[in-house]
Amino acid sequence: MKIEDIINLQNKALNEIEAAADSETLEAVRIKYIGRKGLIPDLMKGLKGADPTDRPEMGKRVNELKNTFQEKFSERRNQIESSRTESGDKTFDVTLPGQWRGLGKKHPISYLMERAIDIFHALGFTVADGPDIETVFNNFDALNHPPGHPARDATDTFYLSDGDLLRTHTSPVQVRHMLKHSPPVRIIAPGRCYRRDTPDATHSANFHQIEGLYVAENVSLADLKGDLAHFAHEAMGPETKVRFRPHFFPFTEPSVEVDFSCHICRGDGCRVCKQSGWIEIAGAGMVDPGVFEAVGYDTGTVTGYAFGMGIERIAMILFGITDIRDLYENDIRYLRQF
Ligand code: DAH
Numbered sequence: 001m002k003i004e005d006i007i008n009l010q011n012k013a014l015n016e017i018e019a020a021a022d023s024e025t026l027e028a029v030r031i032k033y034i035g036r037k038g039l040i041p042d043l044m045k046g047l048k049g050a051d052p053t054d055r056p057e058m059g060k061r062v063n064e065l066k067n068t069f070q071e072k073f074s075e076r077r078n079q080i081e082s083s084r085t086e087s088g089d090k091t092f093d094v095t096l097p098g099q100w101r102g103l104g105k106k107h108p109i110s111y112l113m114e115r116a117i118d119i120f121h122a123l124g125f126t127v128a129d130g131p132d133i134e135t136v137f138n139n140f141d142a143l144n145h146p147p148g149h150p151a152r153d154a155t156d157t158f159y160l161s162d163g164d165l166l167r168t169h170t171s172p173v174q175v176r177h178m179l180k181h182s183p184p185v186r187i188i189a190p191g192r193c194y195r196r197d198t199p200d201a202t203h204s205a206n207f208h209q210i211e212g213l214y215v216a217e218n219v220s221l222a223d224l225k226g227d228l229a230h231f232a233h234e235a236m237g238p239e240t241k242v243r244f245r246p247h248f249f250p251f252t253e254p255s256v257e258v259d260f261s262c263h264i265c266r267g268d269g270c271r272v273c274k275q276s277g278w279i280e281i282a283g284a285g286m287v288d289p290g291v292f293e294a295v296g297y298d299t300g301t302v303t304g305y306a307f308g309m310g311i312e313r314i315a316m317i318l319f320g321i322t323d324i325r326d327l328y329e330n331d332i333r334y335l336r337q338f
Contacts, residue, residue: 215304252285
């Protein structure tokens with residue numbers, strides 16, 4: 001054995017350590033060189049047969065080889081270890097708990113709009129749509145609002161600089177639909193509405209309605225009551241009661257306000273229904289002849305009912321929401337409850 005053999009072995013060993021890309025390969029290198037039957041112990045055994053004059057020098061070299069090997073081996077092992085944690089371990093440990101990614105969920109407003117569409121669809125209604133930016137004609141004139149009606153006021157309605165406005169209700173979709181289709185019509189129109197309201201627990205400047213319109217021969221107030229009661233029972237449970245109170249809207253005659261019994265206290269009175277046991281859900285009525293004239297329908301042959309329901313109102317009693325503003329915070333912890 002010559003000194004050269006030791007130097008060659010050292011170079012080879014260090015190259016192999018450097019080339020080891022993962023801990024398994026590195027471990028194989030360790031066993032190959034310093035395992036019980038490895039090349040370095042082998043070399044040490046060989047020292048006995050070496051020339052006595054060279055032996056001290058060779059012993060020193062072999063020791064150095066062993067130490068350097070150990071040192072480089074540890075260095076490489078640490079490198080592999082840290083790159084493994086940085087780039088993500090490729091090995092898959094089935095015993096580790098998984099990373100749970102929360103499932104998405106429908107916002108209560110979206111849920112209710114879809115639910116309403118389903119319920120009315122079963123009654124033969126189809127969905128009609130209209131834009132958020134409306135003309136004064138569709139939002140007010142065709143709906144029989146006289147000039148100077150307070151709802152037209154710029155303190156109540158958001159007007160755009162070109163004279164159009166952000167629709168204050170979904171009722172203009174009735175006008176759009178009737179201008180394009182002749183009777184019979186049976187539509188619902190869910191959508192966003194805007195009013196210059198100061199936000200509080202029950203008001204928001206941006207809210208949602210579902211408009212309904214049914215025009216045919218012999219449609220009556222009884223149809224309206226039956227269909228809204230059906231909706232109430234389907235959406236909120238069969239024990240829900242519906243009541244009509246006389247009211248006024250420019251585009252219906254007669255007009256009513258529609259209350260549902262409070263889903264939370266079952267009519268006993270609570271914070272959400274302001275102790276009355278009822279919640280106002282919709283405005284409704286029989287379509288005013290003035291509206292039929294504006295869209296060119298023959299008031300002699302058809303009658304119709306219309307309603308506009310507040311979706312937030314329904315959400316509040318269905319889910320026990322005490323502040324309407326919570327619905328728009330988009331706080332995932334809040335929304336997850338529904
Ligand atoms: N548009 C009314 C509102 O926002 C609600 C309403 C009342 C809609 C009577 C109707 C209706 O279709 O017939 O207050």
